[in-house]
Amino acid sequence: MGNIIDGKGMSEDLQERIKEEASMFTREHGRPPGLAVIVVGDDPASKVYVRNKEKACERAGIISFNYRLSSDKTHDEVVRLIKELNLRNDVDGILVQLPLPSHLDADQVLMTIDPSKDVDGFHPYNLGRLLMGLPTVIPCTPQGIMYMLRASGIDPDGKDAVVIGRSNIVGKPVATLLTLSHATVTICHSHTKDLDDKVKAADILISAVGKPRMVKGEWIKQGAVVIDVGITRDKDGKLTGDVDFDVARKRASLITPVPGGVGPMTIAMLLMNTITLAKGHVS
Numbered sequence: 001m002g003n004i005i006d007g008k009g010m011s012e013d014l015q016e017r018i019k020e021e022a023s024m025f026t027r028e029h030g031r032p033p034g035l036a037v038i039v040v041g042d043d044p045a046s047k048v049y050v051r052n053k054e055k056a057c058e059r060a061g062i063i064s065f066n067y068r069l070s071s072d073k074t075h076d077e078v079v080r081l082i083k084e085l086n087l088r089n090d091v092d093g094i095l096v097q098l099p100l101p102s103h104l105d106a107d108q109v110l111m112t113i114d115p116s117k118d119v120d121g122f123h124p125y126n127l128g129r130l131l132m133g134l135p136t137v138i139p140c141t142p143q144g145i146m147y148m149l150r151a152s153g154i155d156p157d158g159k160d161a162v163v164i165g166r167s168n169i170v171g172k173p174v175a176t177l178l179t180l181s182h183a184t185v186t187i188c189h190s191h192t193k194d195l196d197d198k199v200k201a202a203d204i205l206i207s208a209v210g211k212p213r214m215v216k217g218e219w220i221k222q223g224a225v226v227i228d229v230g231i232t233r234d235k236d237g238k239l240t241g242d243v244d245f246d247v248a249r250k251r252a253s254l255i256t257p258v259p260g261g262v263g264p265m266t267i268a269m270l271l272m273n274t275i276t277l278a279k280g281h282v283s
C-alpha cells in the first residue's frame, strides 16, 4: 500500500484482540461487556455509523443494547433513559450518537451520563482529566488517530502539528493529545486566516472538517503525515475526505484513505473503551 495508512487492516487486527479480551471478560464475570447505544431522530449518517458500531460489537462478543428514539423525544425522556442505564449492572458503556435533533442540548444530555460509563469520553469530567493529562476515557476518533501515528512509527515530539477543526469530538481532544505528546500544535477553524500557509508548515496534519477536498494537495508539505477525518458523500454518492487525496498522496510520507482510514479505527477504539470500562466496573 506504499505510503497509505491502512486503518481498516489495523482495526481488524485490533478487533481480533478485543474479541479475545471480551471472551476472557465473559468467562471471568459470567456476562459479556455491555454497550448501550442511543440514537435520537433519523439522521441518515448517524444510522449508518450506529449500525456499523453495533455490528462490530456483535463480532467482538460485546452485547449492544440499542435504543432508537423518535425525533420528538424531549430532554427529560432522553435523560430518564440515560439515568436507567447508569444504574444497570449489565451496561458498562453508554453512547449517545451525535448530532442530536436541534431541540435537544447535546452538552446537557451528555452530562447526565455517569462518567464511569462515558464510553466516548465526552463528559466534562473526563474531558477535564484529558486536558490535565490524567488517566481517563479518551474520545474514540482522537484515540484512533494517536494509535495510527504510533503504529506507523510517528512520534509527535517536537513536530509541528496542524489540526483543522475545533469540535469537542475530534479537534480539541486530538490537539490536546498531540500537545501531551510534545508536538507544537496549531488549531485552525472557519475563522482562520491564510489556512494554506498554516497547512504548508505542518509535519502532521489532522483535518476534521467534513468539506470534501477543501485541503488542496499542493498545500501538503513534502514528507508530511496526513490524517483525514472528514467523511462526506459527494454529489456522485462517493465517500470523500477533506483532503485532495490524489495530489496529497504524492507529497505526504504517510496518508490515511477515505474510506478505510480513521473511520474503522474509531470503531475499534469504541470497543476497546467498552472493555476498559467493563473491567473498571467489576474490579
Ligand code: GUN
Pocket: 095, 096, 097, 098, 099, 120, 140, 141, 169, 266
Ligand atoms: N458523531 C460523530 N462522531 C461521533 C462519535 O465518535 N461518537 C458519538 N457519540 N457521536 C458521534
